[in-house]
Amino acid sequence: MKSIWRDDIEISERERLNGDIKTQVAVIGGGLAGILTAYFLYKQGKEVVVLEAKNIGSGQTQNTTAKITGQHNLIYNTLIQDFGLEKARQYADANKKAILEYKRIIEEEKIHCQFKVCPAYLYSQESSQSLEQEAQAAKQAGLDCSLTTETNLPFPVKAALRFNSQAQFHPLAFLKAIAEPLTIYENTAAEQLDGNCVVTKYSNVTAEHIVIATHYPFLNVPGYYFMRMHQERSYVIALKNAMQINGMYLSVDKGGYSFRNSGDLLILGGGQHRTGENSLGGQYSKLRDAAKKFFPESIEVSHWSAQDCMTLDNVPYIGQFSSSTQNWYVATGFAKWGMTNSMISAMIISDGILERQNSFAPIFSPQRFKFSASAKTLVEDGIQAVKGLMTEIFTLPEEEINQLPKGHGGIVEYKGHKVGVYKDETGKAYIVSTRCTHLGCQLEWNPDELSWDCPCHGSRFDYKGNLINNPAMENLNTIK
Template structure:
């Protein structure tokens, strides 16, 4: 299901037909979001025949709901990279992501893309810890970024300072990617239903390919790869403000749940309130409070949310899907920096497929072990155990009669555990609370009226329709209560 954001003031993408009939191609890219489009573009430019398929519309998922910052300064990343992986890894990360910004600019200029691309400084600020900002400034400078510590940010609230990284960028993502997609072969509403190395099956036909890339946000194959054990998903929220003033630059709190800000034409995007998918949110309400506090004369004209894959060791997985498959590749785990990482992934994947040297590929390889993320691996495993336990042994003491309009609860009816939502008009909608992915218990998300899985991040609307993977099908529903 395609979701709307501030970028969707008109339909930038021409509609593409679903696949009908069998097809043979050099490279099949599964997922027509930012990473899929850029990978396809790179490979097409080198003379390969590339076919993209997407289960929905082109850029209808995470790319549609981004804040579209293009930056190599991903929070306090370089201090952590240096400690966990070493100074060489930090330099490689900075070089790859800085190159990605330049490649965006080159495409904008060479193709004359009207997407509001502009170079701006990026600020990572802190409300209370100057020490960690100064430590990050030193680490980022050592990694090769043009960065310095500043005390003043111009923000409408007090900070102790910020890490200021020069010459980063922002743009209008759908204007850019609609231009990139124009000359690519894309089949929309074409879900891959079965897969083996060298061939993918869809409802309309088979696609045979020498190389296959999974670029659809979250890999839907549990085995091999086991990506569901190696990352979890988080949601973040954005309010679109009219009448708010913001200084030049892009801004983000060093704390994960803090505020993110950028201008978008006459609007300001106020984001943040991150939380694990399936856990209590209240993000829109909190952001509205911050908007009223810091921009008292603004109007909230829109809101949207996004979902991000968070790898256990803090680095994306880009490379071969599994050691068992030599010609199958993946790009996932972009955390909250999908725009820059999508371009970086396209560079790495194109180099691997074309058998060219790529010095950064080793850092991001999915073949790396979990040794630097054992704590997160155990935590995520505990979430899975808890989710299974809740589904099998958790209570369901509420009754359908207890539900007020606009409310949802887990109830037990005819021996089945159901999640029941009563609409504002009084209509009831019931789904099984067992996630069809691996059986965890779904939790109600009142902000977005959805049933969300805290284990692996699958989401379903109150009718049971799939919103986000890794689940490949909707939640089972009960039509008559």
Template sequence: MTNKSYWKDTAAIRERHCLPGDMNIDTVIIGGGMAGILTAYFLKQKGKECIVLEAGRIGSGQTRNTTAKVTSQHDLIYADLIRTKGEKQARQYAQANEKAIEEYKAVIRKMNIECDWEDCSSYLYTQEQGQRLHNEFMAAVRLGIAARWTEKTELPFPIQGALRFDGQGKFHPLKFLKAVSEDVVIFEHTKVRKATPDGVQTDRGNVKASNIVFACHYPFPIIPGHYFMRMHQERSYVIALENAPLTEGVYLGIDPGSLSVRSAGGLLLVGGEGHRTGENPNGGQYEQLIKRAGEYWPGGKEAYRWSAQDCMPLDDIPYIGRYSGGRKNWYVATGFKKWGMTSSMVAAMVLSEQICGRISPYEEVFSPLRMPGLKGMGNMALEGAHAVANLAGTSKLSEDAKENIRTTRCSHMGCQLSWNPEEGTYDCPCHGSRFDARGNLLVGPAQKGICKGGDRR
């Protein structure tokens, strides 16, 4: 079966023109996914002139590959946040994401958007870590979240318990994005090559801007910010099943290898089998998902399959705010850790306030300028060691690849690429860049391909 997202197959967004040439603007936003479009929408509402530059098509990156859960329940997060960041910042995180859910509803009502929005409950479940999940329940209650403990779910297998958050949501992300994008100025097929203190240089012209927002999934400048030292990327997989019982709630297991479950458009979406990008030498993720789904939903038939890639921050908190201390007019939204829909709205809320010279009540916990803490420092050391190991690695091109590929080194920082047999790509285990079988760039932070004769895209 060809990999194809259900969202992409059931929504069409009209194509925009590329940048017509040099331009001056107050704010330029790099990236036409959910975070970039929402930030532009909020800025327009606040009276700021801005444009969005998208290298491909609107929503063609991670937004079309999400499971589209809109929830403040982000795996096991709150007990750890209280322990490592303190109750004040943990409450900021909770309130920001709860507010994000309400903002989605407000935009949908205001614009009368038909995007299959459903209010629902979100569940974390466990089959073997009941005490750990109960600790998360207590932390959520302490922070003012209307959380409940239950042992009853719609899942077809026994559990020790589940943590339930009511008042959450699920929707069709591209139908929503289609409507919101009509209200902002977007230039597609315009690749940003370089960012400067006062603007960006693209393959279609230069844009001079007072503010620059990096909403392009993974910020590509190596310096400043050093985001390559502060994140890694992971891939995860989804299959959509016909003829399977649907769920009203959305589910995520906390045990190793657990599944993500939600329904959409008469299909049951089952996700899992994730791994660090570049560490998938044997493949087989989809087959394993199909096998497991067959055990729990034996009547289900695969209708779609797709994969996503997520930036994983050192301390489990997204980087949303000023890009670095040395670039006061640069802003960033990245490191969403598999919670891109809610985090995109949080980013739009925080960044639009900061660009307008206001203080967001949520900015402290998400600040990219924060100290990483003991946990973050430990993870940074591990990331550094991982990069060094892959910089030293060697690999030979296959005979088939030699015709098109000039190197198996990533064009970002030279790490040794790994062949991904599941998706037929060359993936970077250091920072997550991906290239197709002919060496063309698919996903950054790399800015160019590894094919002979230059990138053909």
């Protein structure tokens, strides 16, 4: 299970850091947000070091659908209602600038990354009302958009909202190019921060400024981001012999689909759910059924999934990590829009370190809290966390290991204890603790990806107990 971006790009590995060093800026995280931030600072003459736990681009950057767009679902109407028109314009301006910055860098560095300017559409097969409201709000925020019923989709729509001058690209081809001149240490996971010191397993990095760009912050305190975000998953299949749709499309209907082309392939996405809430599976099956319906001659060539951090008000947290840590910065909560938000993060954080004013930084400030925009999600996330903790503490399953079929996983009782088990096709059982190593919530089995997922904060582990996604920092306990 590998994305099409990983199929045709090889990025040379970097060495592990094996000795203490000092630098002006330490960037933790080698995804697009971290690498772009380091790139901007390097271009301004700063001494920058990037620390990556695995390999650069091996996290969410390789699993994106790679849309560079300011069209972020039905957000502008909500932004105006919750934050006012000025802040909504800041959000829109940031995204417009992000698209232009990608274009500038690609042209300046002569990067071959399939960059293509094209429109992005929101569409509905059910109602035009929400799109009409969004069109009015987006225009007030300063975006070039218009309503239409004409699309290249394989079905009719009630309405579509077209955003002009958006873009798409090959994210790893771009990442590889801008990372080339940077000082990067791979397989060097940050384990803790102590003032201006980044502590890793093998060495320490002392820095004047520290940027945490690890998708989900690995520190619980300060910042308390685990109380202000949850994570969601979505699924993608790539098809050949489908069609050219000449744009990027996202449904605003529940259970709808997203579409975009990459060369002669069509990328079909959907199946969104909260991490840890896919015990029945079937997300890829739904996409394959849709592919057969819309494109009967198509052939699947790849499938993969992505994980996204969702903030309380659907606006990323970008800027100073907390009020008590003046020289720490964070970039997280990108929702489904990691490409534009990675660029926005790099612009805001590099401006902060370089002591330059940034006109659109206020809307993204991690220190913001507007109760009306956050209350509903805050309550839902709180209930989910309590539920996950109580389930782990008080419930025992009825099933035992011998009742679990081959090729299946689940929570079972083993010697009077609750455990997670995956039984492979040969009947070999892989037994792990069901307790998430982050804050102890009960993990749930994800049959689509053979993983153990945390419904509280989104940590994920493979069926052997190895950590896949943070905020957890440790593997699961296993039972031989």
